[in-house]
Amino acid sequence: MPSMRALERLAKRPRHQPSPPTQPAEKAAERPCPPSATSSSSSSSASASALAKPARSAVAAGDGLGARVYPLRDFPGREAGALGGAFRDNVRWLLKQWGAPAAEARASGSSAWRALLSDDRTGAVVPIFAVEEPVASSPAPLCDYCRCAGWSHHWVSKWKYHFIIPATADGDGQLGADVLLGRNDHLLHGLIHSNGFGHLVVLRGRDGCSTSLSGCDIMDIWDRLCYALRARAVSVVDVSQKRSLDLRLLLGVAHGETWFTRWGYRLARGCFSVSTSDYAAAIEALAALPVDYLRSRHVRRVVTVYRRLSNKPLVTVREFLCCLLDWKHREPPLSSPPANTCTRLQFMLPKPSVMKSVRQRPCRHFEDVVDLLKCRWSKKRLINAAEVVVDRLLEHGNGAEMTRQAVRDAARGAIGDTGLLDFVIKSLGDTIVGNYIVRRLPDAETRVLQFSLEEYEEPTLVDVEEECTPSPPVVRWPSRVDVERDLRAVCRAMVEARTEAAQAVLDCKHWVKWWGLGDESDDQLRFFIEWRPQSWEAAELTRPMPPGEIVVVPLHASMGELLVEAEHALRDTYCLFGGFQAEALDGIAGEKWDPVMLGGAESGDTIGVYGHGADMETELRWQGGLDIWEVRCVCGAQDDDGERMVSCDACDVWHHTRCVGIADSEPVPPLFLCVLCGGALMAAGPILEEALTVPIAK
Numbered sequence: 112m113p114s115m116r117a118l119e120r121l122a123k124r125p126r127h128q129p130s131p132p133t134q135p136a137e138k139a140a141e142r143p144c145p146p147s148a149t150s151s152s153s154s155s156s157a158s159a160s161a162l163a164k165p166a167r168s169a170v171a172a173g174d175g176l177g178a179r180v181y182p183l184r185d186f187p188g189r190e191a192g193a194l195g196g197a198f199r200d201n202v203r204w205l206l207k208q209w210g211a212p213a214a215e216a217r218a219s220g221s222s223a224w225r226a227l228l229s230d231d232r233t234g235a236v237v238p239i240f241a242v243e244e245p246v247a248s249s250p251a252p253l254c255d256y257c258r259c260a261g262w263s264h265h266w267v268s269k270w271k272y273h274f275i276i277p278a279t280a281d282g283d284g285q286l287g288a289d290v291l292l293g294r295n296d297h298l299l300h301g302l303i304h305s306n307g308f309g310h311l312v313v314l315r316g317r318d319g320c321s322t323s324l325s326g327c328d329i330m331d332i333w334d335r336l337c338y339a340l341r342a343r344a345v346s347v348v349d350v351s352q353k354r355s356l357d358l359r360l361l362l363g364v365a366h367g368e369t370w371f372t373r374w375g376y377r378l379a380r381g382c383f384s385v386s387t388s389d390y391a392a393a394i395e396a397l398a399a400l401p402v403d404y405l406r407s408r409h410v411r412r413v414v415t416v417y418r419r420l421s422n423k424p425l426v427t428v429r430e431f432l433c434c435l436l437d438w439k440h441r442e443p444p445l446s447s448p449p450a451n452t453c454t455r456l457q458f459m460l461p462k463p464s465v466m467k468s469v470r471q472r473p474c475r476h477f478e479d480v481v482d483l484l485k486c487r488w489s490k491k492r493l494i495n496a497a498e499v500v501v502d503r504l505l506e507h508g509n510g511a512e513m514t515r516q517a518v519r520d521a522a523r524g525a526i527g528d529t530g531l532l533d534f535v536i537k538s539l540g541d542t543i544v545g546n547y548i549v550r551r552l553p554d555a556e557t558r559v560l561q562f563s564l565e566e567y568e569e570p571t572l573v574d575v576e577e578e579c580t581p582s583p584p585v586v587r588w589p590s591r592v593d594v595e596r597d598l599r600a601v602c603r604a605m606v607e608a609r610t611e612a613a614q615a616v617l618d619c620k621h622w623v624k625w626w627g628l629g630d631e632s633d634d635q636l637r638f639f640i641e642w643r644p645q646s647w648e649a650a651e652l653t654r655p656m657p658p659g660e661i662v663v664v665p666l667h668a669s670m671g672e673l674l675v676e677a678e679h680a681l682r683d684t685y686c687l688f689g690g691f692q693a694e695a696l697d698g699i700a701g702e703k704w705d706p707v708m709l710g711g712a713e714s715g716d717t718i719g720v721y722g723h724g725a726d727m728e729t730e731l732r733w734q735g736g737l738d739i740w741e742v743r744c745v746c747g748a749q750d751d752d753g754e755r756m757v758s759c760d761a762c763d764v765w766h767h768t769r770c771v772g773i774a775d776s777e778p779v780p781p782l783f784l785c786v787l788c789g790g791a792l793m794a795a796g797p798i799l800e801e802a803l804t805v806p807i808a809k
Contacts, residue, residue: 179209183230186332191339195635197661198307199684201340202272206241214287220248221288235323242273242288254734256310259753260346261380263735264654266685268304275300299329305684307343320527334374346623354595355502360616364397365432371622379623382754384747385615393615397605398429405604413597428605435598443588477542488531496535499525501544504564512561543567545596628715636714637663640677643697643719654733659717660684671703677720686731693722746770761788
């Protein structure tokens, strides 16, 4: 039986670094072994065999910073794929692989590392940065993303790890940590706390001015990184749009799932008290809506066109949306069938009607105009820029006029090339973009050019042509721009037909992907460690207990080693437990020298830890802060969901501004009373008036 002195030495000994796999000394110096799942020198045989394989990543030749280069579709490498420890250990090992910090921020103490992603298909090299931010010196130590995701009760972690792919193509290696964290135009910005819970903050693909990576490529990079580092859960606020269309509404109705569902994200919570069952019912109500019930002449007209081209009935909105989404990727036929014409038709039509049709259509499609223009930009970039300009005009208001400078300023944020923007604005006059005609006319008084939009409808065929031949008229093959215009028209008509159901779908924007414990068949035991507060400490805890911290120990570990690992995990992860000292375990039986395997707990169980030293005076306790907000909105919400709120000045209860009739564009009134307090005040008005009335002396 070990002596007490031996157990004390066991508790005080430094954490032992895992031994690298057998390989030459110089090779081992270049590629250190990933951290073991525990502080013990034992390592997984499966992990060791995986790490013995040569690494595919290398140091960039000629790069003065010595940035590590990874194949784009193999990032973060096979070595990282063999990691088996907790996230706090895995991320530090990965940053050590990247070398010394590329830049440091003296004010906040943050450090930045840099690596390169090489695409073997295109030859592009994309930088990726990792920023380690200490929470204690951070200007924003609490996490608003945790609060909106429903994780306000989580302990405040000691470190935040940001993974960023900047928007700049060259990826300057001199970018500092403060510069990276101070910008919001990144292609990728992911944040993971040291406890493994994270958030996908920003993701932009081709529409976000990415020249070499698509949105799917960037999402694959982020998903592989989270999986390799053993992230526990990642949340995302899905407000993604494409061509002014909300993808969670479009793809949800068409396919029953959103864009992020492809990577395993599931609906976590809905805003305005919308439940998952309400979301599913709203999706089905919109999907089963008959197309013929949509009150839009444009939709009814194009339905006939796509039914004829696809040879399908296209009864419901889901069928029609799936057809349109599939049509975007179809190539037009090489030759169209000859149109059935009638020679006597021209003689039957009077000349005034022919001249009238010419005067009614003095404009051309923008894609046809682009074919005649000679410039250095591709046709795709010109059309995309024109659609951005039209979207900005739509946001200003259909039919409203905007000056050229106002249009330029509004579209400047989405179009980085000012030369391209000026060229498109110059060429947009009297052209058809999507479902609108862009008019450019000088003001009658100031003579300043004004841009406006008009609804455009395809000219219908003359009924005389149907009398000339029994066969149906030839339908023009819809282009990609036509399909996107039709998608917007269908979505607008669908929202008008089922407003409440569409709003319920749009209110469900909080999605989460859970990775779980990741308990593989290796020689490691994994437990969730939860703090068991004392009675006086529990009295100060006003929020539910957060999920436990992951601790990994080898199969032959003792109870004493598990106790040391539990103490180290809490002290190394959370601000509350900086001076915590563990004393005993709950949920597993045995003495300190007994093996964990004989304690009656299985891998994946939750084990409590008793001790003292928790800093109950710190303000960095919960991610939601120490203040307790009471939310009791008329919609049924009882927790903060990230939407705009206002508090009652009488009872301090918070309500959604939308639910109490305050539009998002309107400021919050200086004095606000909820329905209960306002009604009570009105009911007490006559009583107060009678009590305050001074009787007239006779």
